[in-house]
Amino acid sequence: MSYPSLQYNDLKLIAKLGIGSQNKTYKVLLKLTIEEFVLKKEQYFSDEDKERVNRDIEQMKKLTSRFTVRLITAFEHDEDMCIITQFYSKGDLRKFIGEIQKLPEEERVM
Numbered sequence: 001m002s003y004p005s006l007q008y009n010d011l012k013l014i015a016k017l018g019i020g021s022q023n024k025t026y027k028v029l030l031k032l033t034i035e036e037f038v039l040k041k042e043q044y045f046s047d048e049d050k051e052r053v054n055r056d057i058e059q060m061k062k063l064t065s066r067f068t069v070r071l072i073t074a075f076e077h078d079e080d081m082c083i084i085t086q087f088y089s090k091g092d093l094r095k096f097i098g099e100i101q102k103l104p105e106e107e108r109v110m
Contacts, residue, residue, distance in 0.1 A: 003030070003072055003073050003084070006030070006072070006073045006075065006084060007075060007077075008075070008077040008082060010030060010031055010032065011028040011029065011030060011031065011037075011039060011084075012028060012029045012031055013026050013027075013028055013039070014026070014027045014028060014029055014036075015027040017038065022042060022043045022049070023040055023041060023042045023043065024040075024041045025038060025039070025040045025041075026038070026039045026040075026041070027039075027087060028084075036087040036089075037072060037084050037085065037086065037087050038069075038084070038085045038086070038087045039082055039083070039084055040082070040083040040084075040085065041077075041080040041081075041082055041083075042056075042080060042081045042082075042083060043079070043080065044076065044079060044080050044081040045079060050081075053081045053083075054081075056083075057071070057074050057081075057083065060083070060085075069085045069086050069088070070085065070086045071083065071084075071085055072084040072085060072086065
């Protein structure tokens with residue numbers, strides 16, 4: 001489903017998922033439908049920030065594989081660019097691979 005007119009006030013912050021040097025990531029609920037999404041708030045101060053973030057958004061728009069997280073929408077809020085993507089309850093692939101690597105070799109399922 002597409003949400004082109006989604007805005008920050010349409011969302012309810014549920015949990016902080018991570019913090020990077022130029023972004024913060026949250027699990028959010030869309031108030032209207034109670035759907036879960038990921039909100040990534042990217043710094044959008046300088047021209048360099050804007051170029052980097054806009055380039056990332058354009059790349060995400062091109063991703064159509066069922067194995068990648070889908071971009072829902074993006075919009076500006078205060079000093080940030082808010083990027084809304086699908087939420088997966090199992091977490092990200094890097095975390096999953098890390099957990100698999102902790103298992104004894106005979107317990108790993110490939």
